[in-house]
Amino acid sequence: MxxxxxxxxxxxxxxxxxxxxxxxxxxxxxxxxxxxxxxxxxxxxSFTENSVLFPLGGVTLQNYVSLFTNESLLAAARQSALVATVSAAVATLIGVPLGFALARHSFRGRSALRGLVIVPLLMPGIIMGISLLVLFRVVGLSSGFFTTVLAHSVYGLPFIVLPVVARLAVFDRKLEEGARDLGADGRSVLQDVTLPIISPAIAAGFVFAWLRSFEDFIRVFFVGGTMDALTKEMYGMVVYSQGTEAMDPMATIIVLIVSIALAIAINLRDILEYV
Structure with a gap:
């Protein structure tokens, strides 16, 4: 039934x-x-003669010629890459020890510090840009390369700390204890055991901190001053309709570079697991 x-x-x-x-x-x-x-x-x-797909114009490489002869755009791209590299490195140097402190030590204010680390990730870009601009003016710092690196280092800090804390939370401490039992000192344990294991998390944080710095516009707009940045340069091209034929090739190259970097990172080690 x-x-x-x-x-x-x-x-x-x-x-x-x-x-x-x-x-x-x-x-x-x-x-x-x-x-x-x-x-x-x-x-x-980036390969067409006109600025719309339909009707499709002829295929050309003139747009790439315009890009590689546009020295101001190339200089802005180099500047943005330099800012992103320096700020991601600073965020990594600060974020890794901070991640260790939050994951492995108990101290007064630990919960508050953990919350403050996330604040730059949650704060609207315009609010962060204005507040940092006011702060830099109060302490007498002129807007430019240095202030942009400081702003992006703070902005990139959560991308380093959070993956490191997450990786250390599931880290098998017996591996470190075994290394100490075999005679390794604290420095050797850190260099030969701990850091190699958490390196994918650090790499993931660095990549995302670099990318977020490179593509940022709002914070650069407020604290960058007269510094040439790629996002500001491309924004100016759109507003003033000058040199726009070089924008699509530049965007294509950026997409290509980011895709290749992520593909290499994924093949070497699955860093996306820690993002």
């Missing part, structure tokens, strides 16, 4: 399971298309 009902239940479950499976595939494909369609359009436009 119970077998027909059981068969009907199994059939309904199978239908629902199939529907959910295909639905998830459709959702995934839709998200990928939504994310990559604008990027694909930019890449295609």
């Amino acid at each position: 119970g077998r027909p009902a059981l068969s009907e239940t199994l059939s309904v479950d199978r239908v629902i399971s199939t529907f959910v499976s295909y639905g998830m595939w459709a959702l995934t494909i839709g998200i990928v298309v939504f994310l990559w369609l604008p990027l694909s359009q930019i890449i295609a436009l």
